[in-house]
Amino acid sequence: MSGVNTGSRGAISAEDLSMSETREVMLDIQGLEVHFETRRGIARAVNDVDLQLYKGERFGLVGESGSGKTTMILALLRMIKTPGFIAGGRAVFDDGTDLLRLSPEEVRENRLRRVAMVPQGAMNSLNPVMRIGQQITLTMREHGEEGTKVEFQDRVAQLLDQVGLKPEVAQLYPHELSGGMKQRACIAQAISLSPRLILADEPTSALDVVVQRQIMQTLRQLQLQLDATVLLVGHDMGLMAQFAERVGIMYGGKLVEVGAVADVFRNPQHPYTQLLISSIPSFERRGTFKGIPGVGLSLLDSPTGCLFHPRCPQAMERCSRDEPGLTQLGPGQHVSCLLYEKDESHATSA
Ligand SMILES: Nc1ncnc2c1ncn2[C@@H]1O[C@H](COP(=O)(O)OP(=O)(O)O)[C@@H](O)[C@H]1O
């Protein structure tokens, strides 16, 4: 597990501490590790991730394709399938429940009630031969909700209303809905049991820009209504800037930078984040991550030291040797980069 160092800007100040006190931590993720066993060896898809999600916040997770975003979400839902497995860490809710240590039965109870997901390509997750109202009702029943047919009809109508759909949509089949409407129906299903944490994996990536923005707006209203925490995975920086309060940047399964969205976008600290931000023509408009120049990282053949050092324009000699820990730069701002750590091996030998 990475230790937290104080950065080159000095020790953690009283202001930092008061900031961390004012926001209540809802989910504390420590040392999360997810591995995939492949024929060529073990791929560390999520690599020692520490992250605290606050109560009622909108957190954005960004990074190139293959950086481990989906895997991290699936780990929290305990939906990692073989050849993958959770190899370590914990994810503890504010009531003491560790999501990574629930029994299979508890996992089922927990899902939807406590943690719900709007999956990647959610629109294709609807059952094509079932009416929308039936699907939402069935899901609620499967999670232990009881009631009469009329009671469920009322609840479905209310859920559809919350996501901006007319009650008649309950009678329709998925193919009768537009992409945006299908996505809204999936969100209605996800919030049906008022989860405290909503994990949304690129929920709008297949839709056109206008519809994307409208759906993000709905998600934001719901988050406020439910006082839920939303972890949004995405690669559209414009949407992220609009939606999230804080963002985390992933590279090769590691969380390399975390901070307030405005700080990270205007003043990125990690060399990888700097390259990503500068590679976007104008993230105020509609910049998307396409990745940065250079050969992508192979998780099976990963470099020693910092994973990013072979592509890093600011790499120092020790970057190929030492693995960076998390350095706190300011209130709620962390970076995992040796540029911000004191070189203790040199300091002691000097
Ligand atoms: N079924 C699988 N088998 C082997 N490796 C996998 C599998 N699924 C994911 N991975 C590994 O996990 C990494 C992260 O994947 P993923 O979480 O889907 O990334 P992202 O969502 O950021 O695009 C991939 O680069 C790959 O190495």
Ligand SMILES: [Mg+2]
């Ligand atoms: Mg993904």
